[in-house]
Amino acid sequence: MTSKPGIVLITGANRGLGLGLASEYLARGWEVIAAVRDPSIMPSLEGVIVVKLDAAEMDDARKAVQELKEKHGIDYLDVVLANAALGNHAPPIAEINPSKFTEHFNVNTRGTLLLYQATRELLLPVKGKFVIVSSILATLSRPWHKVGMVNYGTTKVALNYLSRGIHFEEPNLISFTIDPGYVDTRLGQKASEFLSSPPSQTVEQTAPMMCDLVEKATREEHSGKLWRV
Template identity: 80%
Template sequence: MLAEQKIVLITGANRGLGLGLAKEYVSRGWKVIAAVRDPSIMPFLSEEVIVIKLDAAELNDANQAVNELKERYEVQHIDVVLANAAMGNHAPAISQIDPEIFTEHFNVNTRGTLLLYQATRELLLSSSSSSIKGKFIIVSSILSTLSRSWHKLGMVNYGITKVALNYLSKGIHFEEPNLISFTIDPGYVDTRLGQKASEFLNSPPSQTVEQTAPMMCDLIDKATREEYSGKLWRVDGTPAPY
């Protein structure tokens, strides 16, 4: 059955946007792999959902998770990997940023995504019988857009990691002609991270997870290499500048 069924792996699938995406893919008949830091707190969605441990901060978790998928669950391909797990704590002014906290953000958000790609690459390349195989999609942010004319105090640690992820995704696009890779800005979503941001943006999140998740799934589903790969997209399907 797994050889025929569409399979998506979602990191950070136990809450917020990751959970919303997992629910949406389940409703669409996909096999969902929920990759979470603590499997014991993953809400039950379906008997068909595979829950595996994957802590983005750990160097070996991604490889161990993929080995478990192959050996225990006999997963032979993945059609979509959604790198959603991230951290984003409020930071002080740049002159006062703690380098250890900066490094923690980079390790989780950027290095963790690199390790996820390296671990899942083989399964993505086994995705389809056509020349274009799987899709490696990274949840980014409008904060990664360097051409913007505004700056938000407190988001530098988080924003820098997202700028780096744009570069990583574009690099995958160039190095892997048989894969599709791009970043998505989901918008200002009512998640735990969105609520944190609202404390200093002085405005509540404008989108719900229930509104955003189907739009993201639609965007990923229709994405072609020629039009979408190697770019940053808004959740409504419009391109955003790097």
């Protein structure tokens, strides 16, 4: 067992919010695993374990976990943060390219499912936390709609449901979704084109709040729900 506060695996940790989360967990003394599509572009962070994990690939999550166990001796995970996401096709619904729609689901939703299935065996021994970065824009109770959000938003609706399903099916795990807010990342800048306002939060502001929420989260209060920092 590690003497560090915990072990966290973060997908999409090579830039933006994922990189901010990796840096914040490092500063807090955690052992950090960065699961990224292309390890060659991962910024250098001392002590971070980097593994290849392309969310679009069917077998990458399983292979990444196998590498963690066999090469790095990782036999448990305290937290998995499913942060990697795609959001690059934002037309009105009538103009959505079906192939792009499927691509978004493959990366954002199926990729997260595969991540959960691969990491579940490492989370169960320590009653760990499987946390998904989602968006309050995907909640069906919102009384408004933004043109261009459907490709991305529908994947997040599905992720909210997936997380809730994990909560009910896994009594020894904590699973919930987090809306990080409107953060100044590449995806946030893209969203600003049709939200008509610039991002209101920096990564440096958001990452510590997310880590605080994940660390204090309990099954009774947080699991199965969507939270906003």
